[in-house]
Amino acid sequence: MNSWCGTYKTLGAVLFLQLVQVCLCAPSSAQQPIDKLVNVVKAQHGNTRIAFIKAPASYAEYLAAHGVQQDVSSLVEQQHLDKQVGGTSSSGSGTSAVSTGSVPWLFGFAVEHGALTQSVDNNTITFRGNVANVIKALKVKDYIQSYRTGQDNMFVRNVSKLSFSASFNASQAGTGTSQASGTGSTTNTTGQKNTLAGYSFHFDIYNRRDPRDKKWDSDWAALVGPQLQSVVNGWGSFDDLIDRRPAEKSQWEAYIDQQLNQFPIDTNDDKTIQSANCS
């Protein structure tokens, strides 16, 4: 048993070094976990970026037996009940603004970049907006603050549930069709250029989809807290394991320092990744 453990630990250290090399040498279009690693590195700045690259635990995920690390937040979101008033838009030149089933909270925030959001589907251009959110975003620039402003005011909170859209046919041969079930939408299929193809209003009776909603605070703490704590403590144990292999650790650190030092300061991230490609 002791022999097996020793073999296992040695193998773990060797795997660690090899996988780190793989991570550095693989192009960013390779496996998804490597893409994720690259994205995380690119998102960091200064000291944090270097610290992340040099920390063994950053690569622990790749040493996991089956690479299982569930995206808890995504699972929660998929399981969440999100009720929609009315139906979804039809395909093609559908003109309903409610195909996602939720009033997008950030419509208001988009006012800073043009007041409304715009999407193009085939020859149909759809503009969408939310009156309350536009007002809030104009008044309160901070994103979290703008959300709380809505939560703390019943009038704003209720008006925020109302969103609207207007669609225009940009083509000659208009094929604009839209369904009106429960959304109060109308259509115009005259086939002329830039005609109003339809408009709609959508009211959310029930929508707690935003993960920042107060309703989920305790759930996040209860659901994710223990899981994340377990993962973090596991990283600490992994550090202990690495620290017991000082020779391999020193080799690894020297390798990383060598790789990092050879890049010019003015290089960009993509060049850096390419340069590291098994040089």
Add this chain to the structure above:
Amino acid sequence: MKDLGNNSFSTGSREKITIDVSVDRKPYLCKFQDPPKGSKWDSPPQRPTDTSEKRFFDMPENGQVRFEVGFDSAFSEDDSDDQATYTLKFSGSASGSQSPTRTVVVPKDGGPIPMKYTFTVT
């Protein structure tokens, strides 16, 4: 406390270290290794608020304290945000102590992100 770069710091003997963590968007999903290697969190740790948390620990007479911190976030499908930024402010009880800061960015689908912080008595 003195900032040595990366995530390493030198401290005085038995210096009390404070860490303030905050995030620019909910939910606050940050966890500290418990217990830290070489010390312990002042008990009981302050309960995190919606977007922030404060942690304390005492340096030993000699040696090193290190711990991992995990950072994560959550985004809805229609969320135009694509990242959450955690800010950590470190401070020590010794006179003349520096108060370095660090930021950790959690991109959408990028978490949880591990960060190791090391404090060494010099």
